[in-house]
Amino acid sequence: MNTLLLCSAALVLLFAALSFNVSRMRLKRRKFTEVTEAEVTKAIRAHGNAAEYIPLFVALFLYMNSTQLSPSVYLVSVAVLATVSRFAHAAGMFRIASVSERHPLRFWGALGTYICLFALGGALLVRAL
Numbered sequence: 001m002n003t004l005l006l007c008s009a010a011l012v013l014l015f016a017a018l019s020f021n022v023s024r025m026r027l028k029r030r031k032f033t034e035v036t037e038a039e040v041t042k043a044i045r046a047h048g049n050a051a052e053y054i055p056l057f058v059a060l061f062l063y064m065n066s067t068q069l070s071p072s073v074y075l076v077s078v079a080v081l082a083t084v085s086r087f088a089h090a091a092g093m094f095r096i097a098s099v100s101e102r103h104p105l106r107f108w109g110a111l112g113t114y115i116c117l118f119a120l121g122g123a124l125l126v127r128a129l
Helices: 003-031 037-066 073-094 104-128
Strands: none
Touching: 003 037, 003 073, 037 073, 037 104, 073 104
């Protein structure tokens, strides 16, 4: 099993699901008035946040995967943490009533995302030297 490819696939599917959810919410809002603007905004922000990070993670995972015969435990660990963090952040977004609210899953998902970005940036820097 290739963990970097598995994490990439999971992130792409998460991104697709969040994209579909935005379309679904907009359509629902047009047909039914019980869907609030806050719910649509929440879906849009969850998707937008994912759009900021998922493409970068997938590109880095695919690059790292293509340049090694077997990914190191370090890279596999970072990929798993990044994937779990992105799912946690998305879950936290859907547990709040409005985007101005805080939720522990949002916090831990964002923190994990930042840690993984620095870890992958450091790995690229080491590889470049």
